[in-house]
Amino acid sequence: MRRRWQALFFAPLLGIDTLTACDTHEHPLQTLVGRGYQSSTLRQFLGQLERIDAATALMPALVPPQEGQVTYVDGHMIAYWSRLSMHKGKITMLGRIMAGSQAVIAHNEAGHGLFVAYHPPDIHLSHIIVDYCYKVSTATGSSLFVIDRAVNSVAMACAFAKQGLGLLCMLDDNEHAGLASFAATEVGTLEDGTKVYSGPWQAPRPEDPRHFVIVEPAEGKTLVYWGTPKVKEALETTEWPRVYRERSERQENGFKRMIDHGALNTNYGRKKIMAPDRHQQRAREKLTQALEAAQKRVDKKAEVVKAYQDKVVESASRGHGKRLEQRQRALVIGAKELTDAQHQHAKLAEHASALGPSRERAERDFRKQTIMTLRTLLLENALTSFMAVLLGVLNIQVSLDCILKVLFERSGARMETDSQVIYWVNTTGLSVAYRRRLTKVVDGLGTMDLLHQGKPLYVRLKALSP
Amino acid sequence: MPLTPSKRTLAEAVCLPGDAGRKLGEGETALLWQWLHEDPACPSRVLLAKVAQTQSPIAVSIRHLNRLRVKWKLNRRKGRPRQAGGSRPVSSGAEVVALTPHLACVGVHLFADWLDHQESFAPVVARLIQAIQAYKSAHPDDDFAL
Numbered sequence: 001m002r003r004r005w006q007a008l009f010f011a012p013l014l015g016i017d018t019l020t021a022c023d024t025h026e027h028p029l030q031t032l033v034g035r036g037y038q039s040s041t042l043r044q045f046l047g048q049l050e051r052i053d054a055a056t057a058l059m060p061a062l063v064p065p066q067e068g069q070v071t072y073v074d075g076h077m078i079a080y081w082s083r084l085s086m087h088k089g090k091i092t093m094l095g096r097i098m099a100g101s102q103a104v105i106a107h108n109e110a111g112h113g114l115f116v117a118y119h120p121p122d123i124h125l126s127h128i129i130v131d132y133c134y135k136v137s138t139a140t141g142s143s144l145f146v147i148d149r150a151v152n153s154v155a156m157a158c159a160f161a162k163q164g165l166g167l168l169c170m171l172d173d174n175e176h177a178g179l180a181s182f183a184a185t186e187v188g189t190l191e192d193g194t195k196v197y198s199g200p201w202q203a204p205r206p207e208d209p210r211h212f213v214i215v216e217p218a219e220g221k222t223l224v225y226w227g228t229p230k231v232k233e234a235l236e237t238t239e240w241p242r243v244y245r246e247r248s249e250r251q252e253n254g255f256k257r258m259i260d261h262g263a264l265n266t267n268y269g270r271k272k273i274m275a276p277d278r279h280q281q282r283a284r285e286k287l288t289q290a291l292e293a294a295q296k297r298v299d300k301k302a303e304v305v306k307a308y309q310d311k312v313v314e315s316a317s318r319g320h321g322k323r324l325e326q327r328q329r330a331l332v333i334g335a336k337e338l339t340d341a342q343h344q345h346a347k348l349a350e351h352a353s354a355l356g357p358s359r360e361r362a363e364r365d366f367r368k369q370t371i372m373t374l375r376t377l378l379l380e381n382a383l384t385s386f387m388a389v390l391l392g393v394l395n396i397q398v399s400l401d402c403i404l405k406v407l408f409e410r411s412g413a414r415m416e417t418d419s420q421v422i423y424w425v426n427t428t429g430l431s432v433a434y435r436r437r438l439t440k441v442v443d444g445l446g447t448m449d450l451l452h453q454g455k456p457l458y459v460r461l462k463a464l465s466p
Numbered sequence: 467m468p469l470t471p472s473k474r475t476l477a478e479a480v481c482l483p484g485d486a487g488r489k490l491g492e493g494e495t496a497l498l499w500q501w502l503h504e505d506p507a508c509p510s511r512v513l514l515a516k517v518a519q520t521q522s523p524i525a526v527s528i529r530h531l532n533r534l535r536v537k538w539k540l541n542r543r544k545g546r547p548r549q550a551g552g553s554r555p556v557s558s559g560a561e562v563v564a565l566t567p568h569l570a571c572v573g574v575h576l577f578a579d580w581l582d583h584q585e586s587f588a589p590v591v592a593r594l595i596q597a598i599q600a601y602k603s604a605h606p607d608d609d610f611a612l
Contacts, residue, residue: 001612002591006578009587013574028570032578048612049594057597061589382586386577408573416564421579425572445576452579459576 004045006033008375011042012263013408019043019268031414046268046368055370059115060139062377067141068108069234070168070243073133074148074251075125076103078265084362087278089121093265101267101364103373104128106136107250111384113377114140118366122278125150130159137165144168144234146247157210157228166230168244170223171212178222184214188238194218198237213240254380261383261404262376269368277359287352294345301338308334394444398437406430406438412462421452424462435461494524498531502540509542510535 007029011017014027019039022029030036079091079100086099099121106115115136119128129151137143144166152169160167176182184199197214210226217223225240235243258264308331315324387400413424425442427435442459450457490498497520501513510531517524535541569575581587598612 001594002587005590005594006587010574010578013577014571026570028575031566031569032571032575044611048610051610052594052597052601052612054594054597057593058590061593378590382581383577385584386580389580403573408571408577410572411568411570412572414564414566414569414572414575415562418561418563423569423572423576448580450576450579451583453582457576457579 001045003033003035004037004042007035007037007042008046008372009379012261012376012379013404017263017266019046046371049371050269050367053367055367055374058371058374058378062112062114062374062381063140064108064110064112064381068110069142070109070144070146071114071133071136071140071142072107072109072146072247072250073129073136074105074247074255075119075150076105076255076264077101077121078103078267080267080364082272082362084272085277085359086272086362086364087120087122087275089123091121101366101369103264103369104132105251105255105373105377106132106140107254108140108142109246109250111250111254112381113254116370116373116377118364118370118373120278120363126153126156129156130163130165133160133165133167134163144231146244148247152226154208154210157208157226161209161228161230164230166228166234168225168227168231168235168240170225170244173221176222176224179214179216182212182214182224184212187213190215190241192217196238196241211237213237215241257400258376258380260401262380264373264376266372267369268372269365271365271368272362273365274360275363277361279361280355280359284352284355287348287355291345291348291352294341294348298338298341298345301334301341305331305334305338389448390441390444393447394440396437396440398441402437403441406434407441416452416455419455421455421457423457423459425459427461490524490526490530494526495534498524498526498534499538499540502535502538506540507542 007022010029010032011019011022011027014025014029014032016022016025016027019042021027022037022039022042027036077089077091077093077100079094079096079098080086082099088097088099089102090097091100102119102121102123102125104117104119104125105113108114115132117128117132117135125147129147133145136145143164145160146168149170149172151167152172156169157167179197181202182197182199183202184197186195187198188196190196194215194217197216199212199214200210201208201212209229211229211232213225213227215223215225223241225244227235227240231240255264308327311327312324312331315327320327383400387403390403391398407425410425410427412426415422425438427438430438439461442461445459450459498513498517501516502508510528513531514526514528517526532541598610602608602610
């Protein structure tokens with residue numbers, strides 16, 4: 001079982017995104033985990049993991065021993081292609097509205113993945129986020145959350161405060177008119193010289209529990225961060241901009257990295273569940289509301305017409321001249337408005353009937369997908385830890401992407417003796433600068449005291465003739 | 467029909483050491499044969515050094531020794547002398563257990579070794595085993611392959 005899990009774990013680093021690639025790809029699983037696997041074996045293993053609900057069992061393995069203060073949460077949409085009618089959402093990276101799945105992923109301050117849950121793409125983050133954050137808080141002990149503007153609302157701030165959770169978010173630009181909207185006082189200056197202000201709304205809003213931090217740069221738009229009372233208690237207001245800005249590196253760039261070398265965007269499992277068509281339900285609800293409003297308008301217009309008709313009859317019986325004329329004109333206008341309202345109502349009724357009987361749409365069974373995303377997060381966490389150790393012994397700055405390119409993806413040779421293990425890394429094709437960098441990395445690896453089954457492990461560079 | 471020396475068996479060679487060379491006596495030839503049998507891969511120069519250390523040095527050249535080795539089928543392959551067991555020489559002189567001359571994704575192997583050393587897979591495997599046990603106890607009649 002350990003070997004099969006390792007095969008799934010290392011697969012993305014070996015260029016195996018979908019499991020079928022195991023059958024076609026020239027991969028070193030044999031030397032890496034001691035056995036080569038075909039996709040059928042790994043697919044069967046994934047099915048078994050699905051049966052035992054491995055996602056729930058493995059989720060705590062993501063949580064590091066030391067408790068973090070802040071948790072970053074963001075949703076990531078993954079496109080899905082199917083011939084079945086499925087629920088749709090906006091797949092940000094493709095810029096299309098299509099079927100897919102929404103992974104809601106939590107990271108801590110160190111960039112370690114903590115939690116993942118999948119939701120259908122048509123469910124907005126704001127509908128699920130409070131429950132999600134409550135679960136994360138229970139699992140990790142961290143109760144401060146940083147989320148992007150997808151959850152920006154007073155209602156959301158109140159919901160978080162009610163659950164005893166802290167939320168740091170940003171206001172939309174159209175919700176304020178700069179510093180003038182707030183009763184703010186200067187609290188500090190950022191490294192770039194930008195002044196930071198803090199305070200509540202200028203005009204008191206008793207129903208709004210949020211506190212605001214305003215960053216007003218010399219040029220460009222004013223940025224307004226908001227936090228619930230719990231955030232205000234736990235974090236210095238001058239820290240809010242920095243903490244929020246780190247969201248990009250922890251999450252947005254984290255997702256990009258996981259797409260590149262963790263197969264985050266790969267779909268696993270094709271099982272589907274039929275569910276009521278929520279798009280149709282929403283359209284029907286909207287039309288029902290519009291029909292109700294149209295009916296009210298028709299009734300109102302009918303009353304007006306009836307009133308004018310009575311008035312016209314009255315004027316005719318009393319022998320009014322000019323007033324009769326005025327009332328007749330008003331009756332004509334009223335009658336036209338009634339016809340329009342009736343027409344609008346008929347049109348809406350037609351649309352409502354065109355929706356037809358309640359339909360169903362397919363929904364993905366996310367169990368396999370969740371297990372594989374967990375695998376991706378575990379892999380990313382392991383890579384982050386490895387990089388932290390490696391950077392600790394190097395005196396140069398080198399990115400994970402660079403390490404993946406110049407060390408992980410390169411070929412070489414391996415020799416194991418009874419007392420040591422030696423790896424040679426081929427340097428063919430490396431530029432002088434990258435060769436120099438790889439030399440330093442290899443030197444660094446030498447100081448990490450790597451071991452293989454108790455034997456010391458050495459790494460050497462090897463130049464091959466082209 | 468007289469047999470040529472090259473066609474003689476090893477046993478015959480031992481029985482007729484005097485025929486091997488006119489300069490060597492029976493005892494001297496037997497001594498050389500014994501040394502070579504104890505260490506068939508021993509380089510001839512090392513053997514000559516041994517000969518030189520004996521109380522009564524044997525008058526034998528390296529060429530003569532090599533001819534004898536061919537005859538007794540105790541000669542080595544061409545090339546530099548190998549380590550014991552015929553394994554390739556390594557810097558530490560240790561025995562090679564496994565050699566992979568072409569290995570894809572070297573860094574991933576290093577990373578895997580680092581993870582193994584950190585015992586990173588142990589918690590995951592332990593949790594999976596727990597989940598399997600829980601599943602088995604909840605579904606005792608299920609056929610479960612894990």
